[in-house]
Amino acid sequence: MPNPGEILRAKRLDKGLSLRDVSEVIKISPSFLEAIENNNLNYLPGGFFKKTFVREYARFLDLDEEYILKAFNLIGSEIQEKEIISKREGIKKQKLYFIFSVFAIILILSLVILYPKNSGQRKEEFNEYSTTNLPISETERTEEVKKEPDKLEIVIKAVEDTWIDASLDGNKILYRIIKKGEEIRLKGREVLFNVIGKPEGIILFVNGKESIPLGEPGKVAKNIKIDVNNSEDFLKK
Secondary structure, eight states: OOOHHHHHHHHHHHTTOOHHHHHHHHOOOHHHHHHHHTTOGGGSOSTHHHHHHHHHHHHHTTOOHHHHHHHHHHHHHHHHHHHHHHHHHHHHHHHHHHHHHHHHHHHHHHHHHHSOTTHHHHHHHHHHHHTOOOOOOHHHHHHHHHTOOOOEEEEEEESSOEEEEEEETTEEEEEEEEOTTOEEEEEESEEEEEEESOGGGEEEEETTEEBOOSSOTTSOEEEEEEETTTGGGGBOO
C-alpha cells in the first residue's frame, strides 16, 4: 500500500524545502504539514479542511492530488480494520485469561486437599537448598567490566534551520527541524542520518573532534552512518 505521507515528504526533501518554506508559500501551518507527512489527518481541522490541505500540499509539490487522497483513504480503512482485529484479539485474550485463572484455582485447591501435611518438611529442605547463593569471583566481575562496548559522543550544532531524520542504535531520535543555535548531544554505538535537509546547516563533532562536511551545500544528504568502527573516517585530517 502506498504511504502518502512518505511520498509528500520525499518530494519536499528532493526539492530541498523545509516545512517552514512550504508553509510560507501555501499558508498552511508547519505543524499541519508535518501531521500530513506522518499520515495523522486526525490532527487537522475536520471536514472540508482535511481534503483541502492535502490537495494544496500535493499540488504545490507537483504530485497527483487524487492519487494522494485515495492513498490516505486506504490508510484510514486499514487503520479501522486493524482496530477491529485488535478489539477481537483483546476479547479472546480476556476469555483465555479467565479460563486459565479458573484452572489455576482448581489446581491449587486440589494440591491443598491431596497433599499431606508432612510435605511441609520437604518444602523447607527445598527452600534451604534453592536459596543458597553462589559467590561471584572477582575475575568474572572484571571480565564483565571489560566487555562493556565503546560508545561515541556526538554533538550536532545547528548554524541554520535544518531538517534532520536520524536514529541512534536503531531507535528514531530526531525527525524534525533543528533551529539555528540549537545543540544536540548523543551517546551510543551507531548514529544513522537518514536525511539531512541542509548539510551545510550543521557542524558535527565526534568524540570532541570536528567532522568533515556530511554532504554538498544545497543538496539533501541521505543514509550517512557513523559508528564505533568508522568514526575516524569522518574526522577532519
